[in-house]
Amino acid sequence: MTAKPSFLEDPSDTRGAIMRATYLALCKHGYADLTIQRIADEFPKSKSLLYHHYDGKDDLLLDFLGFMLEQQKERIPAKQSSGSSRDHLNAIFDRIFVTPIPDDYRDFSRAMVELRAQAAHDEKYRNHFTRSDEFFRGLLTRVIQSGIDEGTFRDVDAEEVAEFLLLIVTGAMTKRVTTNNDAIETARDELDAYVRRRLLADEE
Amino acid sequence: MTAKPSFLEDPSDTRGAIMRATYLALCKHGYADLTIQRIADEFPKSKSLLYHHYDGKDDLLLDFLGFMLEQQKERIPAKQSSGSSRDHLNAIFDRIFVTPIPDDYRDFSRAMVELRAQAAHDEKYRNHFTRSDEFFRGLLTRVIQSGIDEGTFRDVDAEEVAEFLLLIVTGAMTKRVTTNNDAIETARDELDAYVRRRLLADEE
Numbered sequence: 283m284t285a286k287p288s289f290l291e292d293p294s295d296t297r298g299a300i301m302r303a304t305y306l307a308l309c310k311h312g313y314a315d316l317t318i319q320r321i322a323d324e325f326p327k328s329k330s331l332l333y334h335h336y337d338g339k340d341d342l343l344l345d346f347l348g349f350m351l352e353q354q355k356e357r358i359p360a361k362q363s364s365g366s367s368r369d370h371l372n373a374i375f376d377r378i379f380v381t382p383i384p385d386d387y388r389d390f391s392r393a394m395v396e397l398r399a400q401a402a403h404d405e406k407y408r409n410h411f412t413r414s415d416e417f418f419r420g421l422l423t424r425v426i427q428s429g430i431d432e433g434t435f436r437d438v439d440a441e442e443v444a445e446f447l448l449l450i451v452t453g454a455m456t457k458r459v460t461t462n463n464d465a466i467e468t469a470r471d472e473l474d475a476y477v478r479r480r481l482l483a484d485e486e
Numbered sequence: 487m488t489a490k491p492s493f494l495e496d497p498s499d500t501r502g503a504i505m506r507a508t509y510l511a512l513c514k515h516g517y518a519d520l521t522i523q524r525i526a527d528e529f530p531k532s533k534s535l536l537y538h539h540y541d542g543k544d545d546l547l548l549d550f551l552g553f554m555l556e557q558q559k560e561r562i563p564a565k566q567s568s569g570s571s572r573d574h575l576n577a578i579f580d581r582i583f584v585t586p587i588p589d590d591y592r593d594f595s596r597a598m599v600e601l602r603a604q605a606a607h608d609e610k611y612r613n614h615f616t617r618s619d620e621f622f623r624g625l626l627t628r629v630i631q632s633g634i635d636e637g638t639f640r641d642v643d644a645e646e647v648a649e650f651l652l653l654i655v656t657g658a659m660t661k662r663v664t665t666n667n668d669a670i671e672t673a674r675d676e677l678d679a680y681v682r683r684r685l686l687a688d689e690e
Contacts, residue, residue: 392606399603401664453657460605
């Protein structure tokens with residue numbers, strides 16, 4: 283959900299170094315062509331550490347997905363004390379709808395679309411993406427509810443609107459890397475129009 | 487984009503029979519575990535026909551995707567002469583947001599999410615999904631433009647709204663099969679709210 287995370291620069295421990303190697307190998311090879319060996323190629327320490335800690339590629343990738351979710355949680359823009367909930371929502375969208383998309387973020391987004399597709403037939407991946415979506419739905423629900431409480435937003439069903447915003451994000455990320463037409467700016471414009479018409483209390 | 491197509495009941499020629507076998511094998515095994523042999527297992531004629539016509543699994547699947555797109559085009563609800571463009575848009579959404587999802591449609595939707603994910607690293611798949619999205623964007627643009635012309639809809643940028651609707655559909659189909667939380671009814675309710683607020687000319 284966010285651009286380049288800081289653990290890529292300077293992993294603080296062995297797990298961080300494994301996560302960094304997984305990120306780099308995933309960006310380079312994608313899911314289908316990824317092997318533990320290719321992750322080991324990006325790993326500066328002994329590769330026996332990888333085999334020792336993980337039962338295989340999917341075991342490692344599921345740990346990686348959990349790690350990335352924690353990274354993303356830490357990097358969510360906080361609400362500015364001087365700003366409204368609408369500004370807060372915009373800051374979150376700015377983090378997601380990076381445009382133009384940097385090459386490494388595109389590569390990572392491609393890999394994420396492939397990893398999410400594993401959830402179609404693998405319960406462990408499905409459990410991860412259920413948890414991940416629940417976290418982001420909760421986050422967006424709180425931002426919308428806070429806007430309702432402060433009088434910026436209409437009295438909508440905050441959770442329903444949050445679920446809808448999450449669909450739009452999922453759809454935008456998926457379309458962005460699976461078609462030749464990066465319509466992310468159009469999507470963002472229309473998302474802003476939706477927020478204006480659906481949420482803003484002083485807009486009729 | 488639609489529920490069970492008629493070629494599954496009674497394929498009219500060899501290609502139809504191959505497409506039927508591919509559909510059944512894809513629903514049963516998913517993309518990753520699919521092989522030409524598993525497609526052949528669903529095919530009543532000589533399996534040499536499959537090897538004769540196709541260079542491999544992906545060659546066959548790309549032909550299958552093109553075939554399914556043509557099938558979907560034929561099954562799009564036409565505008566009723568007595569109805570408005572809003573009714574037409576609703577009829578199209580009803581076709582997409584089938585709820586509760588029948589088992590075979592869920593299996594097919596899972597496979598479609600996996601096939602779309604191939605587009606992240608395979609240009610041929612990306613070209614297909616670009617074409618497919620272009621078709622549906624064009625369809626939705628025409629429905630919206632027709633609603634503007636008849637005075638049902640506001641004077642919006644029809645193509646931008648169509649692109650946004652397509653994002654929502656892509657997001658909903660993806661989330662539906664990659665999480666344990668089928669929020670499709672919530673998505674549909676909120677989509678209706680969006681259409682009402684964003685498109686309807688007599689709604690302020």
